[in-house]
Amino acid sequence: MTLKTLLSAAAALAITAGVGQAQTVGFSQIGSESGWRAAETTLTKQQAEERGIDLRFSDAQQRQENQIAAIRSFVAQGVDAILLAPVVATGWDSVLEEAKEAEIPVVLLDRQVDSPDDLYLTAVGSDLVHEGKVAGEWLANTVKGEDCRVVELQGTTGSSPAIDRKTGFEQGIEGHDNIEIVRSQTGDFTRAQGKEVMESFLQAENGGQDICALYAHNDDMAVGAIQAIKEAGLQPGEDILVVSIDAVPDIFKAMAAGEANATVELTPNMAGPAFDALEAYWKDGTVPPKFIQTDSKLYTPADDPQGEYESRKDLGY
Incomplete structure (x- = not known):
């Protein structure tokens, strides 16, 4: 077995185990318009750190054009996945298509988009x-x-x-x-x-x-x-x-x-279910449902x- 073959096998094994190359995730956050949003950001960073994921964070300051630029930057960086909390529902088709063509799965957090569902891996949110x-x-x-x-x-x-x-x-x-x-x-x-x-x-x-x-x-x-x-x-x-x-x-x-x-x-912990879905996808290609619903409760x-x-x-x- 050649050195190249050995290295390729080791890389494949690392990815299968959920470590190695498939650990860089870009996160395009809407901004910090509310306490809930700040908590979502904090918990996402905590979840990434606990799982050994290199999280690359971008604050869009409530502007869709900043999110689109961030996603394109993540694609150029060759990240292994993208988390997107979309500021509005429309206008995402082109940039999501770019991520799909680059074979980078996108997970939506807490908000939906009016785009074909084949442009993102799954969406985590409440009803x-x-x-x-x-x-x-x-x-x-x-x-x-x-x-x-x-x-x-x-x-x-x-x-x-x-x-x-x-x-x-x-x-x-x-x-x-x-x-x-x-x-x-x-x-x-x-x-x-x-x-x-x-x-x-x-x-x-x-x-x-x-x-x-x-x-x-x-x-x-x-x-x-x-x-x-x-x-x-x-x-x-x-x-x-x-x-x-x-x-x-x-x-x-x-x-x-x-x-x-x-x-x-x-719940502000949208990242936990999102990372669970991504880790299963990275491990063996398991495709999650298109919507992962979190719990809601009246207080x-x-x-x-x-x-x-x-x-x-x-x-x-």
């Missing part, structure tokens, strides 16, 4: 429509037939969470004619924008007197809105019900203070919010 529906059903059960005017803080325009969480909430309140969404505007998933938009809602709705509930597509916008409600002289959680999505530590702090009423969990003040805050506060949020 975003289900999250919104759980929030809507909670509100319908809470107001129990009383008239309720709702203001909605949407996520980034065009993103799959903004689209699906809106759809799900509307499904959750369907058939409850007493509940009406009277105002809906993007807060871009940030606390600052959540506060600013909520201020405009309050001004438009009789200083907030005509608002029954706030539905926010993520907790960070809800936390910003809670501040705006307090500055308007109202009591969030009582004068205006607050329901949101993500289950970040600060929403539990607000809940413990009586300033928030419900949140639907979105209310009955679920020990102070304890939930303490257990989550050091997770990188």
